[in-house]
Amino acid sequence: MTLTDRALSRRGLLKLAGGTATAGALMGASGCGLLGGSESASSGNGQVEKPNIKVGALPISDLAPLHLAVREGMFKQEGLNVEIVTASDGSAALSSTIGGDYDITYSSYVPFFAAQAKGVADLKIVADCGAGAPNTTVIMTRPSSNVRTPQDLANASIAISGPRTISELLVKATMKAYGVDYAQTEFAPVPFPTMPAALEQGRVDAAILTEPFLTQAARKIGAVPVADTNTGPLEDLPLTGYGATAQFTEENPKTVAAFKRAMDKAVAMAQDRSKVEPLLPEFAKVDEQTASIMSLLKFNSKPDATRLQRVPRLMKEFGFIDADIDVSKMIVRPQNS
Known part of the structure; x- marks a missing residue:
């Protein structure tokens, strides 16, 4: 199974809001993702507000569908040119997103909900990513x-x-x-x-x-x-997802919808392990033998409020946050255009 000076000023707030994110949380890495981290230059198809977007990421297997969407041209088909930027940890990626340096970011749900509960930022969940699976x-x-x-x-x-x-x-x-x-x-x-x-x-x-x-x-x-x-x-606890600021999702609804559609397609394809496994040595930095035997999280794309509500409920139970969060209000609703 990494920040600009503008974002650094928010790093302390993010640490207070929930710390690092997930498997690659403290893995030092920089640069872009698979095959340079972006598709061939695209000016969009005229149907999105922002054709060129940056997505914060970590070098871990959770992100296989994201890299698959780049390689298979799924974003390009939606008029998007996606640059995958590898961050040092989930808080760093979220900090850069709040600061406006990334448009969408991957993180565990803990920093998302902690930042929302403590008023660090108004965040929206763009897409689900991974849920717990046995032996992961x-x-x-x-x-x-x-x-x-x-x-x-x-x-x-x-x-x-x-x-x-x-x-x-x-x-x-x-x-x-x-x-x-x-x-x-x-x-x-x-x-x-x-x-x-x-x-x-x-x-x-x-x-x-x-x-x-x-x-x-x-x-x-x-x-x-x-x-x-x-x-x-x-079992099946939602662990990770993609988020953005409320401002970005409100100003770029067609861009967000295009990102979601591409991720839906990529996650569907990623259910076939043979589509994912060859990519792991390239972006997750594992050897081929490990890639062939490691367990993978359950890949998802469509956030479900009932399932996601389990996370802030646990966070409050164990003292991570004090305030209640209505996850349904954080989920970006799908649109067809």
Whole structure:
């Protein structure tokens, strides 16, 4: 399974609003995405307000449909020239979007909803992206660890990507689902790429690993699962999506609708793993063997308010936000033109 000076002034607000985003949250990377990150120059088809748009992204497998849409010319067919810009983490991408440097951005839902709840920005959900699937985000440990069951996590040190992130939320919710008190648990911020090494060296007792790091840890250090965070009450939990400022969506409704249509087509094609797997070594920076065996999230494109409402509900339950959020008011409604 990276900011301009204008956006940097908002970075602190975004950290307060929810921290880093998802699997690639602390992966340093810069530049554009697959094959230069954009299609051949397009002036649009006259049906969109802004034919050239920048989309903030991370170098992870969640974004396979986005890269697929570029490669297959789906955006071009909608009159869009999409430049995929790789950010350092989800908060950085969201900060750049709020600052106007990106038009649409990928992120986990935690920063989206945290920023909305705290009034950092008025945000809209343009498209859904990925939901939890079995064996894609798992609390793992090293073979020699004394941690073997979820109950063993109560007094353990667990690596998460950062405080107030989707990774912390998933760990705490999973522990609660197993009836485990996390009051004495130590949550250690560790970048996803270095979590396998932290486990191997005994710097943490367990780590929440997502793909491709999950597969890499299993292959390289024999990491073993303690608890799958995408089962039971967290099964099919929406994890990531594409968002934009309310101002952008209001000023560019046809552009947003075109982006959504292209993503709908790409997600439909991405259900065929053979269409996705060859792209992973190019933009997700994994070797071909890992790409062939790693688990993938459940790709989605159409946001559903009922499903998405589960995320801010969990965030409030675990103290990530104080205010209630009506997700239905954040979703951009589809239009046909």
